[in-house]
Amino acid sequence: MNTDLHVILNLFATSSRLQKKRAYLTIAAIAWGTVAILLLLAFGEGLKRQLDKNRRSTGENLAVMWPSETTKPWKGLPPGRPIRLRIDDVDFVRERMPELKAIHGEVQAGRVALTYGRKTVNGRIIGVNYVYGEDRKHYPLAGGRFLSVEDEVQRRRVIFLGDEMAKDIFGDEPPVGKTLLLNNAPYTVIGVMQKKTQMGMYGGPDANHAVIPITTFRAQFGRDQLNVMVVETERAQQMKQALARVNQLLGARYGYDPTDDRALSTWDMTKSANVTANIAVGIQLFLGIVGALTLLIGGVGVANIMYAVVKERTREIGVKMALGAKQRWIIAPFVLEALVYTFIGGALGIIIATILVSLTSFVPIESNKVLSFLGRPTLSPQIGVATSAILGLIGLAAGYFPARRAARIDPASTLRYE
Amino acid sequence: MTTQNHIIRMDDIRKTYDTGKVKVDALKGIHLEIEKGEMIAIVGPSGSGKSTLMNLIGCLDTPTSGTYEIGGQAVSGVTRDELAEIRNRRVGFVFQAFNLLPHITALENVELPMLFGGIKPAERHKRASELLERVGLGDRLDHKPTELSGGQMQRVAIARALAMEPDIVLADEPTGNLDSSAGGDIMSIFTDLWQQGRTIVIITHDPALSRRASRVVEIHDGRITSDQATNAAA
Numbered sequence: 041m042n043t044d045l046h047v048i049l050n051l052f053a054t055s056s057r058l059q060k061k062r063a064y065l066t067i068a069a070i071a072w073g074t075v076a077i078l079l080l081l082a083f084g085e086g087l088k089r090q091l092d093k094n095r096r097s098t099g100e101n102l103a104v105m106w107p108s109e110t111t112k113p114w115k116g117l118p119p120g121r122p123i124r125l126r127i128d129d130v131d132f133v134r135e136r137m138p139e140l141k142a143i144h145g146e147v148q149a150g151r152v153a154l155t156y157g158r159k160t161v162n163g164r165i166i167g168v169n170y171v172y173g174e175d176r177k178h179y180p181l182a183g184g185r186f187l188s189v190e191d192e193v194q195r196r197r198v199i200f201l202g203d204e205m206a207k208d209i210f211g212d213e214p215p216v217g218k219t220l221l222l223n224n225a226p227y228t229v230i231g232v233m234q235k236k237t238q239m240g241m242y243g244g245p246d247a248n249h250a251v252i253p254i255t256t257f258r259a260q261f262g263r264d265q266l267n268v269m270v271v272e273t274e275r276a277q278q279m280k281q282a283l284a285r286v287n288q289l290l291g292a293r294y295g296y297d298p299t300d301d302r303a304l305s306t307w308d309m310t311k312s313a314n315v316t317a318n319i320a321v322g323i324q325l326f327l328g329i330v331g332a333l334t335l336l337i338g339g340v341g342v343a344n345i346m347y348a349v350v351k352e353r354t355r356e357i358g359v360k361m362a363l364g365a366k367q368r369w370i371i372a373p374f375v376l377e378a379l380v381y382t383f384i385g386g387a388l389g390i391i392i393a394t395i396l397v398s399l400t401s402f403v404p405i406e407s408n409k410v411l412s413f414l415g416r417p418t419l420s421p422q423i424g425v426a427t428s429a430i431l432g433l434i435g436l437a438a439g440y441f442p443a444r445r446a447a448r449i450d451p452a453s454t455l456r457y458e
Numbered sequence: 459m460t461t462q463n464h465i466i467r468m469d470d471i472r473k474t475y476d477t478g479k480v481k482v483d484a485l486k487g488i489h490l491e492i493e494k495g496e497m498i499a500i501v502g503p504s505g506s507g508k509s510t511l512m513n514l515i516g517c518l519d520t521p522t523s524g525t526y527e528i529g530g531q532a533v534s535g536v537t538r539d540e541l542a543e544i545r546n547r548r549v550g551f552v553f554q555a556f557n558l559l560p561h562i563t564a565l566e567n568v569e570l571p572m573l574f575g576g577i578k579p580a581e582r583h584k585r586a587s588e589l590l591e592r593v594g595l596g597d598r599l600d601h602k603p604t605e606l607s608g609g610q611m612q613r614v615a616i617a618r619a620l621a622m623e624p625d626i627v628l629a630d631e632p633t634g635n636l637d638s639s640a641g642g643d644i645m646s647i648f649t650d651l652w653q654q655g656r657t658i659v660i661i662t663h664d665p666a667l668s669r670r671a672s673r674v675v676e677i678h679d680g681r682i683t684s685d686q687a688t689n690a691a692a
Contacts, residue, residue: 046573047573054566055561359559362516363545364545364547364571366574450519452513
């Protein structure tokens with residue numbers, strides 16, 4: 041109602057004010073609580089984003105399949121038969137499943153001698169299809185590139201190095217364009233992988249291997265058997281169906297029960313992605329609750345002050361009541377007052393927390409293993425909304441309960457004597 | 459007998475305070491009718507129930523039993539907010555301790571009941587200035603109560619009591635905190651108001667004040683023991 045608002049604002053404007061010191065302390069308590077909740081949430085958000093980034097650094101919506109043994113009998117054949125996949129199975133599946141975002145095969149060789157000049161390093165070599173670079177987030181550092189279609193089709197002797205392996209072989213020398221010997225065959229280095237923190241891995245960390253075209257691998261090592269087949273879907277929800285379809289196709293080709301999910305052991309990364317996401321949300325929730333409790337203490341401070349104010353202004357309230365003030369006209373200015381203190385404190389807290397969070401961007405985290413896992417505290421609009429909502433609720437509660445006591449004052453007993 | 463001339467009608471009003479262990483009967487059956495234009499003094503020793511009676515007349519409290527009408531409106535079974543509205547429109551209070559809000563000006567104090575009564579700001583300002591002028595404080599509009607003498611504060615309080623054109627002005631020991639000269643001034647203002655046709659109820663034990671009333675009601679131990687017209691001329 042308009043008259044209500046007019047009366048309430050008028051009363052708010054003309055009611056007596058807090059002592060300055062008290063007001064400052066109240067505002068400081070709220071500011072402190074706000075800083076605490078914002079920093080904790082920012083820390084949680086940074087951790088969540090870093091976990092997410094690290095998780096995705098292996099690749100998104102991937103499932104890895106290893107050739108294994110059947111566990112179910114099929115058309116008169118006993119269980120326990122080994123299933124072997126070949127390089128051309130990748131094309132076979134790709135042609136029949138256009139709905140997949142990508143599919144690639146991997147052929148591995150461990151302890152291959154990589155020689156540059158007088159230095160030899162033994163390492164893991166993987167032959168892959170060119171789509172691997174995108175799928176598995178092997179992004180080249182500036183000045184280099186990943187394997188191309190032409191490399192694969194023409195069986196070029198080109199090699200893409202993991203960053204740590206590149207450092208092992210070349211030290212501080214720039215590797216791109218250099219020629220190294222791989223089991224005595226010369227290969228040209230075309231790129232080095234950008235550093236990444238990898239959470240999920242199979243075989244070994246990406247930083248410690250080197251990648252060559254699968255066709256070149258076959259030519260040099262004479263091996264046709266796939267170690268791993270990796271499928272990628274557009275969305276995580278499509279993975280289950282896609283894996284069933286892959287087993288159907290390969291089951292028909294190699295003669296195993298398509299419902300036998302052990303014939304090819306499968307690691308569906310979309311499942312672990314959910315787990316990681318839930319952990320991150322859990323951590324953030326926990327930090328949020330701790331922060332909210334800190335802020336709540338600030339709110340208790342405001343409520344305490346407001347209770348004291350109600351007591352101090354008992355006579356003032358009694359006079360207003362005698363003159364015909366309705367209960368809501370007594371309550372609302374108190375709530376408004378508490379909200380004002382809360383919002384001034386909250387605004388200060390937001391400013392301080394924003395400054396602190398932006399200061400952390402000057403701390404280098406890439407070089408530190410722990411920090412690069414924890415990530416950088418980050419403030420998001422959602423954090424802003426959540427904090428404001430909590431502040432608002434606390435302000436309302438801190439004003440409402442003392443105000444309700446004010447509204448219950450018996451005017452008759454407050455007015456008679458000094 | 460019609461109710462029209464009766465501003466206040468109390469019939470068998472009882473008020474019992476229940477303190478848990480003991481029940482105190484503060485009023486034990488009050489019959490009181492006050493006509494428009496009367497100036498009544500309610501007198502009695504402390505503990506006689508006159509404060510309780512004042513709270514009931516002023517609608518600061520409601521009776522335990524009995525019927526009470528003010529300006530023809532029954533005061534029973536009403537909410538706190540409705541009671542507040544009745545106070546706002548029908549009762550103008552003048553207290554012994556003045557009870558002005560200390561941090562706002564005399565003018566704002568007088569405007570306050572009109573703010574609650576929903577009167578527009580321009581009208582509030584105009585009426586408050588006029589009322590303060592009428593009680594002789596035309597040059598003190600922007601003074602805060604702390605900058606005024608006791609007599610001046612009580613005059614602000616009278617102006618405030620008149621702001622909503624109430625049915626009655628209810629004064630509780632209005633001269634109790636004043637020296638005799640300031641008290642005399644305040645009594646004169648009440649007499650003037652009465653002569654202008656206002657209904658005035660004064661709770662007092664000051665004989666000088668009760669002598670000026672047209673009617674004196676004595677109350678003892680929760681009952682009216684005497685109700686007499688005086689020879690004070692209207």
